[in-house]
Amino acid sequence: MALIKSISGIRGTIGGKQGDGLTPADIVRFSVGYGKFLLSRKRKLPVQVVVGRDARMSGEMISHLVTGTLLGMGIHVVDLGLTTTPTLEMAVTETGSAGGIMITASHNAKQWNALKLLDRHGEFLSGSDGQKVLQLAESNETEYVDHIHLGRYRQDTTQLSKHIEKILRLPLVNIPAIKKTDFRIVVDPVNSTGAIAVPMLLDHLGVKQVSLLFGEVNGDFAHPPEPLPENLSELAATVVRTKAHLGIAVDPDVDRLALVQEDGEMFGEEYTLVAVADYVLKHTTGNAVSNMSSTTALKDITEKAGGIYYTAPVGEVNVVHRMKEVNAVIGGEGNGGIIYPGLHYGRDALVGIALFLSHLALFGRSCSVMKSKLPYYYMSKNKIAIPSEVDLDRVFTGLTKKYASQPMNREDGVRIEFGKDWVHLRKSNTEPIMRIYAESDSQVKAEVLVRKIIADIGEVIRLNESVPD
Numbered sequence: 001m002a003l004i005k006s007i008s009g010i011r012g013t014i015g016g017k018q019g020d021g022l023t024p025a026d027i028v029r030f031s032v033g034y035g036k037f038l039l040s041r042k043r044k045l046p047v048q049v050v051v052g053r054d055a056r057m058s059g060e061m062i063s064h065l066v067t068g069t070l071l072g073m074g075i076h077v078v079d080l081g082l083t084t085t086p087t088l089e090m091a092v093t094e095t096g097s098a099g100g101i102m103i104t105a106s107h108n109a110k111q112w113n114a115l116k117l118l119d120r121h122g123e124f125l126s127g128s129d130g131q132k133v134l135q136l137a138e139s140n141e142t143e144y145v146d147h148i149h150l151g152r153y154r155q156d157t158t159q160l161s162k163h164i165e166k167i168l169r170l171p172l173v174n175i176p177a178i179k180k181t182d183f184r185i186v187v188d189p190v191n192s193t194g195a196i197a198v199p200m201l202l203d204h205l206g207v208k209q210v211s212l213l214f215g216e217v218n219g220d221f222a223h224p225p226e227p228l229p230e231n232l233s234e235l236a237a238t239v240v241r242t243k244a245h246l247g248i249a250v251d252p253d254v255d256r257l258a259l260v261q262e263d264g265e266m267f268g269e270e271y272t273l274v275a276v277a278d279y280v281l282k283h284t285t286g287n288a289v290s291n292m293s294s295t296t297a298l299k300d301i302t303e304k305a306g307g308i309y310y311t312a313p314v315g316e317v318n319v320v321h322r323m324k325e326v327n328a329v330i331g332g333e334g335n336g337g338i339i340y341p342g343l344h345y346g347r348d349a350l351v352g353i354a355l356f357l358s359h360l361a362l363f364g365r366s367c368s369v370m371k372s373k374l375p376y377y378y379m380s381k382n383k384i385a386i387p388s389e390v391d392l393d394r395v396f397t398g399l400t401k402k403y404a405s406q407p408m409n410r411e412d413g414v415r416i417e418f419g420k421d422w423v424h425l426r427k428s429n430t431e432p433i434m435r436i437y438a439e440s441d442s443q444v445k446a447e448v449l450v451r452k453i454i455a456d457i458g459e460v461i462r463l464n465e466s467v468p469d
Helices: 024-041 059-072 084-093 126-137 157-166 175-181 196-202 233-241 269-281 297-304 316-326 349-363 367-372 392-402 443-466
Strands: 003-007 009-013 050-055 076-082 097-105 111-117 154-155 185-186 211-214 246-250 257-260 287-291 309-314 326-334 337-340 379-383 414-418 420-428 433-440
Touching: 003 097, 009 024, 009 050, 024 059, 024 097, 024 126, 024 246, 024 420, 050 059, 059 084, 059 097, 059 111, 076 414, 084 097, 084 111, 084 157, 084 349, 111 392, 157 196, 157 349, 175 349, 185 196, 185 233, 196 211, 196 246, 196 349, 233 257, 246 349, 246 414, 257 269, 257 349, 269 297, 269 326, 269 337, 269 349, 269 367, 287 316, 287 414, 309 316, 316 326, 316 337, 337 349, 379 443, 392 414, 392 420, 392 443, 420 443, 433 443
Parallel strands: 050 076, 050 097, 076 154, 185 211, 185 246, 287 309, 287 326
Antiparallel strands: 003 009, 009 111, 097 111, 246 257, 326 337, 379 433, 414 420, 420 433
């Protein structure tokens, strides 16, 4: 069993002993911490929270616990039921709520679930606010309201439609061009809420030929839910077999977008953001931001369009903060997470689909040709388990000393540059692992760089073990 507490909420496997997995007691404890945090602000009473979930089998149980706890604290609840993370983010401001809780473990396997915590802007909590929630969750001093002052509960099934309506009104979403192109599209929503949201969006965009894989909304994922190439083989085969123009895959809460080309090849999750940014920057002058594990291709197209490219530590809240600082017109993360501030400050696969199709319709329907026009790099993405007794900060410090002559960034783990090549090592926020990403102008060079760094990590760990604390 696993339980990971972070500034953005709590994530864990379902069941087990309290404190070891995501148990009912832990769910209530963190709901209380979040409720206390909102009540302590008291900007406007009564306090109201939006709650929603993806289709995971544990989602309904967790939703009942979260909702009941908040109501018992005198907090009103607007329940969206089955929804997407970006829809819930927008619903927070749409309903004038003080915050939101999205019940989803995003790309994690079906035995996982989580509480994603949002502020009154529908954005993830800042580091300091998230820390306050964690501290409040550890306090046993909680006073619930009496029967007269219980929070009010209501359901709201309109928010997804409102979300899509706002996408359709964006100036860069070219509905006539999409309709005229007559796309054939295959969608893999991996048995979650994308099976509701993506076909609805495509229908409103005028796409009439849509095939749905794994469309039963039951949370029993037909394959690992992270939209990586190794998990999308059936989508790719179906695109080729049906002669579709595009395959679309989303993760369970629909904030990540991966695409399959007409030839069955992966467009590449890194290039989802690059292609959308290419379209946006051709029509809007401005800057771009991505996390420091994302491809250099975004920097290339941003500078070509006359903008300035900036990096941020990994994590949506960090990218959003940097985007606001530099007034970016597009941003996101290289995992298929697109943030388009013209709609809202949150990763949103739905707006990504609308913008990508607008670009592709004007380009001529061929994803492979579109991709061939983009600057291209090769990336090696790896994750390794690190024993709990290993101090990662000491590992990062050791690597910093070893490569002191190279440009590097220590904002988020350590990112080391070797000319245009780079490697980024960081502790995962969502799993008990270290992530190691490297990029070069060839796949072989990227993988060689990763192997070299992994060997260096082993050397640093051995040296640390030989030196007494």
